[in-house]
Amino acid sequence: MIDLAESHNPETRVAWERARSLADAFGVARSELYPTLVAVALSQTSRQQAFLNSSFYRQVVQSSDLVFDLNYTIFDFGGRSSRIDQARARLLAADFNFNDAHRQVIYKIETAYYLLLNAIGQQEAARANLANATAVQQAAESSLKNGLATLPDVLEARSAVAEAAYNLQATMGSEDVAGGDLATALGTSPLQQIPVQAIDQISTPEGIESSVDQAIDRALQQRPDLLKK
Numbered sequence: 001m002i003d004l005a006e007s008h009n010p011e012t013r014v015a016w017e018r019a020r021s022l023a024d025a026f027g028v029a030r031s032e033l034y035p036t037l038v039a040v041a042l043s044q045t046s047r048q049q050a051f052l053n054s055s056f057y058r059q060v061v062q063s064s065d066l067v068f069d070l071n072y073t074i075f076d077f078g079g080r081s082s083r084i085d086q087a088r089a090r091l092l093a094a095d096f097n098f099n100d101a102h103r104q105v106i107y108k109i110e111t112a113y114y115l116l117l118n119a120i121g122q123q124e125a126a127r128a129n130l131a132n133a134t135a136v137q138q139a140a141e142s143s144l145k146n147g148l149a150t151l152p153d154v155l156e157a158r159s160a161v162a163e164a165a166y167n168l169q170a171t172m173g174s175e176d177v178a179g180g181d182l183a184t185a186l187g188t189s190p191l192q193q194i195p196v197q198a199i200d201q202i203s204t205p206e207g208i209e210s211s212v213d214q215a216i217d218r219a220l221q222q223r224p225d226l227l228k229k
Contacts, residue, residue: 001109001182002105005109005185006106008186008187009185009186009187011101012102012105014101015094015097015098015100015101016098018097019091019097022087022090025087025091026084026088026090028087029084029086030087032073032080035071036071037070039066039068041065041066041067042064042066042067043062043063044062044064045060045062046063047059047060047061048061108185109186113182113196115182116175116178116196119171119177119178119179120175122174123172125171126167129164129168130164130167130168132164133157133160133161134164136157136161137157137160137161140154141154141157182196
């Protein structure tokens with residue numbers, strides 16, 4: 001899903017196109033270090049007719065010129081180098097923004113993904129609670145018919161069924177919202193159903209490989225928003 005989002009999310013596409021345009025601008029700035037050669041080729045054809053005796057004789061004259069213009073700036077008192085450094089700094093900032101856009105997209109995808117898994121798990125739990133409440137209600141009504149339960153017991157069981165049905169509908173709405181958030185983060189249509197792996201099929205890691213201090217040091221070295229400051 002992260003790979004799909006990085007390819008289709010408009011934020012990453014805009015950041016990538018901006019980085020590409022600034023890379024081209026950096027190349028244009030560096031081109032000032034090289035000489036400029038301009039070649040111009042001119043060709044002309046003239047036709048003349050001369051009358052001799054009783055006939056006209058055509059004369060065709062072809063002329064060609066070739067011109068080369070070489071321009072190279074040797075001393076500019078740091079003008080080119082400053083423009084190149086400025087273009088390089090803009091390209092570096094665009095790279096940081098591009099990496100930061102990817103980091104934000106990855107965070108959104110992971111957050112929306114696990115919220116969707118949570119909503120799916122909540123819905124399954126709500127269905128189980130509704131099934132249990134329905135079984136308790138049926139048992140209470142059967143006991144009431146046999147004189148082994150009172151009417152308040154039945155009413156309480158019916159109330160539990162109504163509450164469980166309401167909770168199930170709420171969890172179904174939460175799942176739809178979570179699925180829409182995930183589709184938005186992916187850059188696809190919110191109306192498209194996205195199949196995800198069931199939460200009971202996901203293996204939980206037994207521990208974290210690195211320590212908290214190592215994770216903090218890695219974040220300080222790799223996060224583009226911190227490197228920009």
